[in-house]
Amino acid sequence: MKSDMIDIQNQKGINDIDIDKVGVKGIRYPIVVLDKENGTQHTIASINLYVDLPHKFKGTHMSRFVEILNEYRMEIKIKNFDTILDKMKDLLNAKSAHIEFDFPYFIKKKAPISGEEGLMEYKCRYVGYSGEKKEFIVGIKVPITTLCPCSKEISEFGAHNQRSHVNVRLLSKKFFWIEDIIAIVEGSGSADLYSLLKRSDEKYLTEKAYDNPMFVEDVVREVSRRLIELDIFEWFLVESENIESIHNHNVYALIEWGKRPENIII
Amino acid sequence: MKSDMIDIQNQKGINDIDIDKVGVKGIRYPIVVLDKENGTQHTIASINLYVDLPHKFKGTHMSRFVEILNEYRMEIKIKNFDTILDKMKDLLNAKSAHIEFDFPYFIKKKAPISGEEGLMEYKCRYVGYSGEKKEFIVGIKVPITTLCPCSKEISEFGAHNQRSHVNVRLLSKKFFWIEDIIAIVEGSGSADLYSLLKRSDEKYLTEKAYDNPMFVEDVVREVSRRLIELDIFEWFLVESENIESIHNHNVYALIEWGKRPENIII
Amino acid sequence: MKSDMIDIQNQKGINDIDIDKVGVKGIRYPIVVLDKENGTQHTIASINLYVDLPHKFKGTHMSRFVEILNEYRMEIKIKNFDTILDKMKDLLNAKSAHIEFDFPYFIKKKAPISGEEGLMEYKCRYVGYSGEKKEFIVGIKVPITTLCPCSKEISEFGAHNQRSHVNVRLLSKKFFWIEDIIAIVEGSGSADLYSLLKRSDEKYLTEKAYDNPMFVEDVVREVSRRLIELDIFEWFLVESENIESIHNHNVYALIEWGKRPENIII
């Protein structure tokens, strides 16, 4: 029966406008990604897959995106992006393709004094584009502690502090480990976060944060400085957002460095 | 034409099961609520309106819920709940009715030292039920600061602190002002939050929090103690949740007091 | 150094109010759950772990919750709930304990005509309580298609239809498979959903939905009828919510059956 059906997606476009992106959005799938310590890691991603559609075609073939996902979901890694993007362009007769994967990534982390172990979650994002040019962006969100230098300076004792979320997005042509970027960010706040802490760790982290006050401005500068030193990025963006403990709103800072990608909407 | 249409909702139920709630969910509407200082306040609510449906009816008449909302949206207050619920039961031939309004509520608040004014947002919730019995619940979320007593005790200097969200849900037969409950909660943390603070305020609040360390457990106990003292509630629930500055998860405590409402799902 | 620290959590409570629940909320952890087809499944959960705290104790020991999670995360199943809850009560000197796991669960599903395979995500929730009594609830969210009987009846051609989310929560003393409940719900809508469909499948599902119109009321009644027939539940709740295609709000129905659990807030 299938062969008799009219393929309405292949009809001539009623309209002479090219479409930049068309595809599936928000599909949730278990995937396997690279893990520095364990080789691979099972996780669950929210996925967007798009291709361009020239004005002469009415519609794209949505089911093919899921077929490609079925084929590649067990080995999602930056090295494979070219292959996946090429497959998308090939199967969908497109000149450009976009892939976006958002997924949690877990790393075992030892408490600083007690050495107790717990798992920490970091939200990651892979974005790939292949058209006339190629662009790959890796995004990582890292929670840290920030302690306000102003509050410390003006107060007789104490200083307000809070959880802060640092978001980095990186465009590099060289391979790098997510773990190494996380280490850079966790070293750029007043202190870092853990899932499992004993009292000795809590004492250490409280004092460390007090000894190391940082504005949201300081954090994005320090992360940027260290990323620049790595000397492997063509572009990056660093955001930091404090969940202020004295306000019901957040404070925020952003540094963008290098030439912004042209095709990926960052 | 309308009169010729078959009224399929009035057909006999295909099934002999009564429905507890049926209606519209997540409709967003501008409403007007009571304001202690200014008389009334314009806000925007997410609204659910439900009635029961006996097994002999196939479906309810969804459009009537929106008609009732159109009629009453300019005077949403606890005193009106009975009228609205009765109207719903009447118009929809029902024996019971539920209304749920979630809306932000703003109060002008002066900074503690500078006296500078800003607006603070508090998320509120009105839930009303009318069947054989009547139940009305008011919910209010209040952000506060909590400073960890343990961290203060064990550390040479400093103490981790964070924004915490206190959620109270109250069943009372007497009228009370949202403003008065907010004052109780804001007085039950290590310090309270403001939208506009100058340096003198920041110093004051930092030191106040350090002088007044509270676990999440202390907060729910203190709020509960003060609510019990008010002596107007038949039931309440107090939750507090710390956005921990040393963890990437929250800590939480809950106290429930009195006899839980039977008809409202709290 | 740790042994010298004052254990401030064990100090006498400043307040004579018992706390119903205290613990960690929103911790994200990779876990392993039972899978009918494959034995086990790796997934990622948002987890809450609570115990009660008598009025004589000031605070609980938050780190122990994460230690318990570390110990049991590789075998999260209903059969283990008793063990985990007992361990919590034991380690934290508590009389009652609560556990809540929310996690996505994936099942391979074949398209109805083409037989093409894709993975479908179902959001699941395990809630367990152990105090003087024991209560276990399993929650499952299943997306389906609903096609409006009224729209079909009154229109010359076509009928509005939409994605609908059915949420069931079940209290049973007998073991059951999540897969079997999903099958019941997917058989109770106008049609069911797939991640991968070819044109022949789309034709089949479009016609199936048109032949099988269902109000949101019909769906909760049909699911309830089938759950009652299974004859293994002490209590259940069935909700259905249509993402209406002709409205910007949803329509909703709920049936609750049996005696509502007393300790778990459903």
Place this chain on the structure above:
Amino acid sequence: MKSDMIDIQNQKGINDIDIDKVGVKGIRYPIVVLDKENGTQHTIASINLYVDLPHKFKGTHMSRFVEILNEYRMEIKIKNFDTILDKMKDLLNAKSAHIEFDFPYFIKKKAPISGEEGLMEYKCRYVGYSGEKKEFIVGIKVPITTLCPCSKEISEFGAHNQRSHVNVRLLSKKFFWIEDIIAIVEGSGSADLYSLLKRSDEKYLTEKAYDNPMFVEDVVREVSRRLIELDIFEWFLVESENIESIHNHNVYALIEWGKRPENIII
């Protein structure tokens, strides 16, 4: 006391990196915006306010953002953006400033046959930048109905349809009414949505959608064609996302037209 405090934000930067944006994020405030029919409309916004910070300054003065918000919140309109942005640059000694307002906007809408009235919510976004250049973007999200042309074509009867969200972002130097853009989008789907419909309206809309099938691709093309015809935009972006009734994921299309703004992250 305040005058004695060390102004730590004005200390020399420890780091020679300029910050692109620093300020307050996610502050919620009641505001007043222009309304084509009623003159003005009260609504509630989530607001971000940022300025740049040269490398020679350590920090910005966060409280001044809220002071500016207090001053201008009662007349938020595109014509005022220049004034607000200039005030921000002036008060904060900055060379560039960003403002972002996200708010719901309500319009009274009559059902197509019965003429019954209800309020429809549209999520809007104002973004303004003033530095060496100026950029203003207006964003509007409009829900519509889409009915699948393929499903209609291949099926004996019926066709799957769903709620779809169209998001437009517009850069124009001429003034335009939000209402007029909404009318364009609502005229570009298979049918449009209402909060209050009677049976005669439901019949009309069901048949209209069936007579007017549109892929997500068709929608973004039709909206784009009409926006180009208006001939007042320097740049726009049109997205459409179907909440597919036969899938648990969405389908999506995007058209970008004109030269993308350089300073605003779209």
